[in-house]
Amino acid sequence: MDVYERLKELDIELPEAPAPVGKFLPFRQVGNVLFASGQGSFYKDHRIEGKVGADVTLEEAQLGARYCIINMLAALHSSLGDLNRIRKVVKLLAFVSSDDQFFAQPAVVNGASQLLIDIWGEDGRHARSAIATNTLPANLSVEIEAIFELK
Numbered sequence: 118m119d120v121y122e123r124l125k126e127l128d129i130e131l132p133e134a135p136a137p138v139g140k141f142l143p144f145r146q147v148g149n150v151l152f153a154s155g156q157g158s159f160y161k162d163h164r165i166e167g168k169v170g171a172d173v174t175l176e177e178a179q180l181g182a183r184y185c186i187i188n189m190l191a192a193l194h195s196s197l198g199d200l201n202r203i204r205k206v207v208k209l210l211a212f213v214s215s216d217d218q219f220f221a222q223p224a225v226v227n228g229a230s231q232l233l234i235d236i237w238g239e240d241g242r243h244a245r246s247a248i249a250t251n252t253l254p255a256n257l258s259v260e261i262e263a264i265f266e267l268k
Contacts, residue, residue, distance in 0.1 A: 120200040123236050124190075132161050134195035135188050138254070143192040150207070151197075151265040156188035158259040166256045170219025173258045178213065179228030185211075185261035186229045193265075205240035206233045207264040214258050215249040222247040229261055 124131065135156065137143055144153045158165040158181030165181030167173050173181070194200050211226040213219075226247040233241035243263075253260050 118238070120203070120236060127232075127235055129187060131187065131191040131194055134192045143196055146267070149204075149267045151193070151203070151267055153189050153193060153263045153265065155210075155212075155260040155262040156185045156192065157253070157255065157257040158182065158184050159257065160184040160187055165258045167258055168214050168216045168219070168251075169222075169225060169258055170216030175221060175224060178225040178258050181257070181259040182211065182226050182228035182261060183232050185259055186232050186263075189261065189263060202267050203237070204266045204268045206237060206243040207266055208244040209233075209246070209261055209263050211245065211247045211259065211261045212250045212253060213247060214251070214253045214256075219249070222249050225259060226261070229259075 134143065141154055144151055165173060165177055165184065169175065169178040190200060209226065209229060211229065213222040213225045215222060226245060230245060233243065
């Protein structure tokens with residue numbers, strides 16, 4: 118399976134890789150394990166911002182989680198040169214800017230998880246944590262980092 122063909126089938130166009138907004142790398146490779154830095158809930162000119170449960174609906178936040186993965190793939194494509202080097206998704210760590218009465222962080226992150234499964238099938242299934250937080254940089258609603266295994 119070619120990742121780029123799968124992205125095309127899913128009607129996903131990778132944006133330009135987001136530039137890091139701090140003193141960090143978009144990813145760090147250790148052996149055949151790739152640690153991807155957190156990416157936020159925006160795609161091109163569309164941003165999902167604010168607290169989920171107050172400013173943002175569950176469905177909007179799920180789209181934001183999907184945007185995080187698309188941005189991550191753009192950053193990895195820019196750095197690796199070929200997303201087909203990824204063997205499988207190992208783990209996601211997701212942060213959801215949440216209203217005090219919002220408790221469905223795992224449902225938000227399903228937007229990201231489903232996209233990874235849609236792209237890599239069984240190799241897209243992964244371990245995961247979904248954590249509520251009171252705020253995220255730039256008022257984004259979702260931020261996700263990931264660990265991948267390379268071929």
